[in-house]
Each structure stands twice: as structure tokens, then as C-alpha cells.
Amino acid sequence: MSTTTTEELSATTLLRFATAGSVDDGKSTLVGRLLHDSKSVLVDQLEAVERASASRGQEAPDLALLTDGLRAEREQGITIDVAYRYFATPLRRFILADTPGHVQYTRNMVTGASTAELTVILVDARNGVVEQTRRHAAIAALLRVPHVVLAVNKMDLVGYEEKVFAAIAEEFTAYATELGVPEVTAIPISALVGDNVVEPSANMDWYGGPTVLEHLETVPVSHDLSHCHARLPVQFVIRPQNAENPDYRGYAGQIAAGSFHVGEEVTVLPSGRTSKISGIDLLGEPVDVAWTTQSVTLLLEDDIDISRGDLIVPSKDAPATTQDIEATVCHVADAPLTVNHRVLLKHGTRTVKAIVKDIPSRLTLDDLSLHPHPGQLVANDIGRVKIRTAEPLPVDSYSDSRRTGSFILIDPNDGQTLTAGMVGESFASPEPVKDEAEDDGWDF
Incomplete structure (x- = not known):
């Protein structure tokens, strides 16, 4: 022992x-x-x-x-x-x-x-x-x-x-x-x-x-994430029935990267509304600053519409929102992932409908060559995908943030995890071809 x-x-x-x-x-x-x-x-x-x-x-x-x-x-x-x-x-x-x-x-x-x-x-x-x-x-x-x-x-x-x-x-x-x-x-x-x-x-x-x-x-290990892009995926909104503070409204979650400070101007995505942090609660006590991996509750100066799945970020460092995501993925399900596959995409605490618009390439592990447009990915395949989401998402590049630059694809029928994805990561995939798939009612 x-x-x-x-x-x-x-x-x-x-x-x-x-x-x-x-x-x-x-x-x-x-x-x-x-x-x-x-x-x-x-x-x-x-x-x-x-x-x-x-x-x-x-x-x-x-x-x-x-x-x-x-x-x-x-x-x-x-x-x-x-x-x-x-x-x-x-x-x-x-x-x-x-x-x-x-x-x-x-x-x-x-x-x-x-x-x-x-x-x-x-x-x-x-x-x-x-x-x-x-x-x-x-x-x-x-x-x-x-x-x-x-x-x-x-x-x-x-x-x-x-x-x-x-x-x-x-x-x-x-x-x-x-x-x-x-x-x-x-x-x-x-x-x-x-x-x-x-x-x-x-x-x-x-x-x-x-x-x-x-x-x-x-081996050198750096846990200094203070210079990373600050991100807080909102897990839930706290509205306690407290007679001493009836107007309390807090936005709780685990900080995915970076740090937040009282008085800092922040933007809520994907809505784009802005406010300032009026307080930070950590384990029931107020603090002036909080950083990566801490579970906190942020209080804002303004009453704005925020719910689970939203992302709070510093206004000076807000990522762009998009409905078109390109990523490298590792397919983990027994059922294949195909072009025009209807899926759910989970990013942070937000889950939205999505369609696989294209699979530009699959990686061949023997010589690191790329098999262009394989049409599908089977279990354990690593490949490049293009996805269209029903709602805009604030995604980072995986090289900038392993937390907010990653996502999973889920089967909407049984909830099975299909694929793990890394936004922007690539093995130099070939030039894409025009998507000629017919409209099936899930085009966003």
C-alpha cells in the first residue's frame, strides 16, 4: 500500500x-x-x-x-x-x-x-x-x-x-x-x-x-488553461424559491476552458445577447474569478433568455456560430454512418438535429492514404465528414479547445452513440465534390 x-x-x-x-x-x-x-x-x-x-x-x-x-x-x-x-x-x-x-x-x-x-x-x-x-x-x-x-x-x-x-x-x-x-x-x-x-x-x-x-x-504537464478561450456550457438555470433573494437567477455549469471574472462582458450563444458578470458562486460562496473544470454559477447584470445548451463566452473572444461543420471523426457504432444519415449532434450541453451531407474521405491506416468519398464509415473507421445542423452552433476548432471543439453523433431512434468528432481536424482530405443528394425533408 x-x-x-x-x-x-x-x-x-x-x-x-x-x-x-x-x-x-x-x-x-x-x-x-x-x-x-x-x-x-x-x-x-x-x-x-x-x-x-x-x-x-x-x-x-x-x-x-x-x-x-x-x-x-x-x-x-x-x-x-x-x-x-x-x-x-x-x-x-x-x-x-x-x-x-x-x-x-x-x-x-x-x-x-x-x-x-x-x-x-x-x-x-x-x-x-x-x-x-x-x-x-x-x-x-x-x-x-x-x-x-x-x-x-x-x-x-x-x-x-x-x-x-x-x-x-x-x-x-x-x-x-x-x-x-x-x-x-x-x-x-x-x-x-x-x-x-x-x-x-x-x-x-x-x-x-x-x-x-x-x-x-x-513528463511536463501543463494545467495552465488561463489563456485558453473561456467557455461555459450552461447545464441548468437556478431559480431558488428564496425569500431573502427572490430575484436570484444563476446559470450553472462546468467551465470547459479559460477563466471568468466578475465585471467581464460576456455573450450568450447562439442568441448573441450580451451582458456583464455581476457575480460568481463557487460551492455556495461568492468568488471574483473562476477557471477551467470548476463547476460554478454565473450571475449576470441583465435578465436575458438563457437555457440549457447555451454557451457563455467573453464578448471579446466569441466563436462564430455555424450550421455547417467539417470534422474528422472516429466511427464507433456497429451500424455504418452514411451520406444523408439523419442524426442528433451533441455539442457541450446542446443537442440538435443534423444531417451527414458528405463523407469526403476515409483514412487508410497502413500507408495513411485517403480513400475518397467512401459513401460510408463502418465501426472503427476514421474519416472526414461534412454535417449540416438544424440550428447554428458555436464551435471552436479542436486544436484550440478539446472540449468545445468536439462533438458526438447520436442515433435519434435509440440514442446510441455513433461517432466521435473533432472539428477542423484533418489528414489533408481531398477536394470535395458537389453534393447532389436529393432533398429528403431534412435539409436545413
Whole structure:
């Protein structure tokens, strides 16, 4: 069990990271080893893993069971759902998302990496870079994850050969660089044995870089979002029946980016009405300033029509509203996404009707070529789409804001999530063709 004190935790930074890789690359074992060797596992958890391992005829504890908590995961020996784990060292606190490796569950990797500042992509040293490795690298690039770690696992099964590691690292780094990944750190490991996970490996004296934990503890992480575009998606309007303040009207939500100040002039979108912030309530107490991720209530000087789904922004930094959205998407549903598909688009706290007007291209992961106008996207495809919404939306570019530059498409019939989209992100898609689709009554 970790011995990190409360005083030490108060002085540490937070890193959100995700793991990804193909089936049997050893993600869950790596996470289990990371938790075990950093002494972040409770005694009763370890005892439960030891009992479960013994019942399956294993001599040593199967550390993958520390994360594979679902019964179906234990029975099949694969990760199905995103498993979140929280642990800490004296240097940093961590929120870890262990994502599935099976191609069927690539959609879960999008969920796990969407808020990550770092992604650990595992590769089996015996197999090298495979299609699923390339898919995970593409998703990390699309989601603009600033740091990627290539963990070349199972080095013990290739005799700890440096040339094997070097070849895989070179191939992956070249591919990731083409995708626009800003930084790749390659580390040779054996999650099963523990080489270079928490402790340096005595079997790979040719490697002089950090262990996985050392890199996680020291990689630079910036949480200074004060210079980002300030955005507050309104979740609900507060009108308490309070005799002391009968005119109280507050607009509550979680600040998606930037900061808000009392006295600041703001604009409400999509209506375009303006006012000034007369007060900010945080946990029931008035404050002069509030910033990203805080859940607050804004009070305005003027009584204007604001409801759930509206976006409050500084007037000097208001995004344009539009009904035409171009984006790169990762399709996550089993049913395909097609041209003229009628969908619901959820952006922030607002959901509107929309139509897929065109699918200009689909990305081919092998060579990063673009297949023009495929007509549809199937599960796990990455492609470019053009969408027309029934109402104007204030969208940012995903490169400017991961929160207000993203959206999801929803099936209006059953509420199933179809697609995750990043506004403005592109792999240099080909020139569009004129949309010659017939009017079907959903043109906006």
C-alpha cells in the first residue's frame, strides 16, 4: 500500500494517461505491475488476485486481474471495458484509463484517451507494429494527446535484443511523426518480469532512458488553461424559491476552458445577447474569478433568455456560430454512418438535429492514404465528414479547445452513440465534390 502522505499529495501535480495496444500485448499486466511495484495496491486486493490466480493453476499472481474486473474479462482473458485506476507517488498523482486492445472495442480507446495528456501504446516485441498499433497512434494524433510512450513489451521473449527494440521504435516513430504526434518516447519493457516498468532492468544495460514510472513522474504537464478561450456550457438555470433573494437567477455549469471574472462582458450563444458578470458562486460562496473544470454559477447584470445548451463566452473572444461543420471523426457504432444519415449532434450541453451531407474521405491506416468519398464509415473507421445542423452552433476548432471543439453523433431512434468528432481536424482530405443528394425533408 502506498505510503504517500496527505502533505505530499497536496504538492503534486496530476497526470491523466491511457494505455492502448493490441490484444495480448500485455496492457493489463503492465498496469498491474505499475500498481504493484509502486506499492499502490491494497493488501486485500493483492490477496484476491493471488487466490484467483491460484484457482486458475497459476503459480505467480496474474497482475492483469488488478484491472480486468468484469467477469467476462476474467473468463475471456481480455480487457473489454475502460478500467480507471487512481494512484499516487510522492512526485505525482495519476488517473489511468486502461483501454481494450481488441479491434471490436477501439471505440473505448477514444473514450479513455479523450481527456488524456499521455498515451502508453504497447507493442509485442515479437510482432512489432501492427494495424491496431497504427490505429491507436492515429487516434492519439486525432485527439491531440501531447505525449505518446511506445512501450515495447515482452522483451524477455526476444532475448532482450537491442536491435529488435530499435527497429520497432524507428518504424513507430516515423509513422507517428507522419500523423503529427509531437513527441514519442520509446521504452523497452517486460511487464511480466518487471523490466523497466518501475525499476531499471538489469537485462537491458544497453538502454539508458527512464523507466515507465520515471517518465510518467517527470513528463511536463501543463494545467495552465488561463489563456485558453473561456467557455461555459450552461447545464441548468437556478431559480431558488428564496425569500431573502427572490430575484436570484444563476446559470450553472462546468467551465470547459479559460477563466471568468466578475465585471467581464460576456455573450450568450447562439442568441448573441450580451451582458456583464455581476457575480460568481463557487460551492455556495461568492468568488471574483473562476477557471477551467470548476463547476460554478454565473450571475449576470441583465435578465436575458438563457437555457440549457447555451454557451457563455467573453464578448471579446466569441466563436462564430455555424450550421455547417467539417470534422474528422472516429466511427464507433456497429451500424455504418452514411451520406444523408439523419442524426442528433451533441455539442457541450446542446443537442440538435443534423444531417451527414458528405463523407469526403476515409483514412487508410497502413500507408495513411485517403480513400475518397467512401459513401460510408463502418465501426472503427476514421474519416472526414461534412454535417449540416438544424440550428447554428458555436464551435471552436479542436486544436484550440478539446472540449468545445468536439462533438458526438447520436442515433435519434435509440440514442446510441455513433461517432466521435473533432472539428477542423484533418489528414489533408481531398477536394470535395458537389453534393447532389436529393432533398429528403431534412435539409436545413
